[in-house]
Amino acid sequence: MQRKLLHNIPFDALKIGMEAEHTRVLHADDLYVFANSSGNLNPMHLPKEDGDGDGSPEALAPSMWIASLVSAVLGCDLPGPGTIYRSQSLRFVSQAQAGETLVVRVRLLEKGEGRLARFATTVTTQDGRPVLEGEAEVIAPARAVTFDPAEVPGLILQDHQHFDRLLEAAAPLRPMRTAVVAPEEADALAGPLLAAQHGLIEPVLVGDPDRIAAAAQAAGLDISGVEIAPAPDHKAAVERAVALVREGRAGALMKGHLHTDIFLGAILSRESGLRTDRRLSHVFVMDVPGLDHLLMVTDAAINIAPDLMIKADIIQNAIHLAHSLGLAEPRVGILSAVETVNPAIPSTLDAAILSKMADRGQITGGLVDGPLAMDNAVDLAAARTKGIKGLVAGHADILVAPNMEAGNMLAKELTFLAHAQSAGIVMGARCPVILTSRADDEKSRLASCAVAVLHAARSA
Numbered sequence: 001m002q003r004k005l006l007h008n009i010p011f012d013a014l015k016i017g018m019e020a021e022h023t024r025v026l027h028a029d030d031l032y033v034f035a036n037s038s039g040n041l042n043p044m045h046l047p048k049e050d051g052d053g054d055g056s057p058e059a060l061a062p063s064m065w066i067a068s069l070v071s072a073v074l075g076c077d078l079p080g081p082g083t084i085y086r087s088q089s090l091r092f093v094s095q096a097q098a099g100e101t102l103v104v105r106v107r108l109l110e111k112g113e114g115r116l117a118r119f120a121t122t123v124t125t126q127d128g129r130p131v132l133e134g135e136a137e138v139i140a141p142a143r144a145v146t147f148d149p150a151e152v153p154g155l156i157l158q159d160h161q162h163f164d165r166l167l168e169a170a171a172p173l174r175p176m177r178t179a180v181v182a183p184e185e186a187d188a189l190a191g192p193l194l195a196a197q198h199g200l201i202e203p204v205l206v207g208d209p210d211r212i213a214a215a216a217q218a219a220g221l222d223i224s225g226v227e228i229a230p231a232p233d234h235k236a237a238v239e240r241a242v243a244l245v246r247e248g249r250a251g252a253l254m255k256g257h258l259h260t261d262i263f264l265g266a267i268l269s270r271e272s273g274l275r276t277d278r279r280l281s282h283v284f285v286m287d288v289p290g291l292d293h294l295l296m297v298t299d300a301a302i303n304i305a306p307d308l309m310i311k312a313d314i315i316q317n318a319i320h321l322a323h324s325l326g327l328a329e330p331r332v333g334i335l336s337a338v339e340t341v342n343p344a345i346p347s348t349l350d351a352a353i354l355s356k357m358a359d360r361g362q363i364t365g366g367l368v369d370g371p372l373a374m375d376n377a378v379d380l381a382a383a384r385t386k387g388i389k390g391l392v393a394g395h396a397d398i399l400v401a402p403n404m405e406a407g408n409m410l411a412k413e414l415t416f417l418a419h420a421q422s423a424g425i426v427m428g429a430r431c432p433v434i435l436t437s438r439a440d441d442e443k444s445r446l447a448s449c450a451v452a453v454l455h456a457a458r459s460a
Helices: 028-038 063-076 161-170 186-197 209-219 234-246 260-268 308-324 346-359 374-378 380-385 404-416 442-458
Strands: 019-025 084-088 101-111 116-125 130-139 176-181 201-207 227-230 252-255 281-287 295-298 331-335 367-372 398-400 421-427
Touching: 019 063, 028 063, 063 084, 063 101, 063 116, 063 130, 101 130, 161 281, 161 421, 161 442, 176 186, 176 234, 176 442, 186 201, 186 209, 186 252, 186 442, 201 209, 201 234, 201 252, 201 442, 209 227, 227 234, 234 252, 234 260, 252 260, 252 442, 281 308, 281 404, 281 442, 295 308, 295 404, 308 331, 308 346, 308 398, 308 421, 308 442, 331 346, 331 374, 346 367, 367 374, 374 380, 374 398, 404 421, 421 442
Parallel strands: 176 201, 176 252, 201 227, 295 398, 331 367, 331 398
Antiparallel strands: 019 101, 084 130, 101 116, 116 130, 281 295, 281 421
16 A cells, blocks of 8 residues: 655644644454554453453443544644654544544644644544543654655454454354264364364364373373264274264264374275375465455375376365355466476476366366466566566466475465464365364364365355
8 A cells, every 4th residue: 555755744833723633444453453562461452352341342441542532633734744742632422433433633832942832632423522621732843854755564453354254154053963083182182173163163082092181181181972983093084083983973074193194094094085086185275464355275295296187186176175265266376486387397288278277178167377476476566567467467366386395385475474274174075174283273174174074065
């Protein structure tokens, strides 16, 4: 967003009765920014918290945040840059809540010695309800100053509202009976139990009962009332879990504390597994702070060096998952190092062919374009700079990596450098397969279960 230059009015040019005003919408994010910058963590001023115990969040603007709006008018407009506060009287007449529009006004009352200027200061709601009244005394600038605020750093909150919406969408659905394979360590057991507490899944713990009980005891977890399906080892556990799905006694699988190759091996068995006519692939569903939509990254965990037809399956799997998450026509960016076809870079050839396959109906349900470099897949300005047109460039919902190494690095970079949270699910089997990491936090584990529940419900 381009910011206008700020100009001041020096003391000698000030005239009694001069006025200035700002109009500001109070966003929920403003409350988080103030809480972090001031250290005031009073839950009365946090968007989702019930600070007074009445059963609903208050999301009241802190009074001193409202007062800071007055300083913005004095410091930016009247007198403007170069102004220094001397004093401010404040009377808070009423409260403001997130979502309200506030009008901040200052009016020059008096000029005095030493460039002192006294202002009446008010804040009202857009419909005229008074919120703040008072007076400010400032030292006005001596000379004209112009300031360009373009270099002031911006802020990105590390919140994950997209995952909040996923959890809200999954909340009314019936808990999905999920076979959890070898939850024999505390981290592997805590995730499914947490999801059960939130009503997302009904876990069936498949593995060694003694090890599961020991893990629960060590972590202080209560597994009373949770069904346990005994299995002597990891191979037997995943085979038992797959059988539960084939028999209709479970609607999803969840990986616990076992090697991924053992876990996937039983799923891929031609005789007793959960294969379909499509290749299995992994999809990270990511909530990236500052991005206004969910971002999916595939394949980052299963297919090491996929060929053209495997990539087609990877794309189709991701599109189907996107449909389940509410995207009617997801935009798919096929990534490479460059955005032009170069025979020396095989991934650019694959990307061009896959785009044409989508044009011809061999990949359906989404808009597919490539090759795209990462910058012009997700940033519209970067795409325009390079002259790339189309409906995907700058707006990709799904990023298709050229191989597992690139996909895994991309997902981890978003997680650990951009503070994204990720949910993980394997597509292409007869049921959703939840694949979480020991490094996942609670919200990521819940989101993985929510994604699986939504996909199962909306693809039934």
